[in-house]
């Protein structure tokens with residue numbers, strides 16, 4: 508196996524996200540806590556995997572490791588064919604910026620910016636020119652159902668609409684992997700369902716591999732598969748079908 512940083516590992520099949528024998532330990536007094544215990548997972552392009560499990564079971568740790576925000580103790584994180592675990596910090600940041608979209612529970616939008624500007628600024632931070640960024644931002648706002656709200660600021664949008672801006676923003680960098688943490692936690696039933704449906708829609712439309720952590724098992728049936736965690740161990744994903 509080639510594990511050098513300069514020669515990305517090539518995966519077989521179209522599996523933009525692969526976790527192989529991934530373990531993550533946190534120091535805990537004299538000992539350690541095993542937040543992830545030999546996790547294996549592959550998510551295909553255009554697939555949404557729901558990740559469920561009790562509090563403290565390791566869901567956020569899995570997302571953080573897959574997002575390359577945290578280095579695993581052992582094992583491999585492979586994103587679109589590149590073995591992230593082999594990269595240095597700056598290469599890892601570049602990989603994350605180019606290949607990974609992260610959607611947190613709270614949209615964290617900037618209060619002073621309009622919806623279209625929220626999206627454009629993420630391209631600007633990638634050093635991309637403004638004009639094409641605006642075109643793409645408007646297209647994405649249209650796709651997430653906010654064509655008429657491009658000029659609205661966060662306080663003029665509902666919680667569901669803010670989450671839609673958040674999703675559109677995560678797609679600006681044309682990611683291969685979308686990592687979504689409790690996207691419906693702050694929303695009512697109807698809005699929650701429409702947000703999960705939207706995530707499934709954009710996952711198919713942009714052929715990304717999506718992992719969605721959720722407590723809302725009700726909407727899991729809208730996604731392609733579900734895997735559950737307990738004590739850092741991931742049970743094999745089951746197909747649920749839509």
Ligand SMILES: Nc1ncnc2c1ncn2[C@@H]1O[C@H](COP(=O)(O)OP(=O)(O)OP(=O)(O)O)[C@@H](O)[C@H]1O
Nearest residue numbers: 533534540542560561562563564565566567568569
């Ligand atoms: N920074 C940290 N330092 C030490 N221990 C941590 C840290 N982050 C998480 N843990 C521990 O790792 C285990 C997994 O936590 P994690 O947050 O990944 O679970 P979770 O399933 O996301 O929980 P929740 O649903 O409550 O967010 C827990 O035992 C937790 O206490």
